[in-house]
């Protein structure tokens with residue numbers, strides 16, 4: 001367990017905030033991994049969060065959705081953190097990370113707040129000047145919730161945005177992206193758990209091999 005100090009929070013889209021913390025010198029992780037954050041010793045004080053920072057940055061960051069009118073007691077405590085206040089974090093883990101072979105074709109299908117592991121991967125890829133070209137399908141409620149990804153443009157082979165407020169989301173909307181897949185494509189799915197389960201089942205129905213799919217399921221969200 002590591003002790004970290006809250007630095008600040010920044011708004012990055014509607015109801016979406018990045019929280020910054022100090023980074024212990026011996027804290028190691030790979031872009032896309034997650035950890036458990038504990039705000040205090042009280043009962044409702046722990047949650048899993050992806051580290052939305054890049055490992056090469058000198059702060060640890062988490063990015064989450066908070067609407068104060070509907071927020072859990074955990075999120076209210078997170079919101080109320082004061083600069084310098086200490087919290088705990090565990091070691092990071094998870095397999096939602098870039099493959100060793102960076103020449104592999106990569107498709108990311110991201111729903112809403114599920115963007116967080118990709119944010120870490122994109123920032124690290126820019127910092128390390130990695131030559132990756134990935135395809136992104138980004139599913140969001142509406143434009144207010146879109147996180148600006150312009151600065152990562154050179155890392156994308158293609159980007160496609162699907163708005164769920166205009167069209168109730170049906171997994172077959174991504175079929176035009178699936179039609180272009182090669183056998184060795186790696187597919188990364190991240191977002192609210194029910195949404196991702198539905199997408200994953202759909203991919204498997206389309207005869208995509210389970211071994212090519214890497215999924216991050218966020219609990220606690222009914223919608224994106």
Ligand SMILES: Cc1cc2nc3c(=O)[nH]c(=O)nc-3n(C[C@H](O)[C@H](O)[C@H](O)COP(=O)(O)OP(=O)(O)OC[C@H]3O[C@@H](n4cnc5c(N)ncnc54)[C@H](O)[C@@H]3O)c2cc1C
Nearest residue numbers: 043044045047048049050063064065072074116218219220
């Ligand atoms: C691998 C992983 C990565 C995630 N990454 C992100 C991320 O980057 N950004 C993000 O916003 N969310 C992320 N989540 C979801 C996050 O952990 C929260 O569930 C979510 O933010 C909703 O929290 P809440 O307090 O609003 O909801 P709540 O409905 O209060 O709780 C949500 C979940 O927390 C559990 N929980 C409730 N009380 C406790 C307790 N006392 N101790 C432990 N668990 C409890 C519940 O069982 C429920 O599953 C991730 C989840 C996982 C599993």
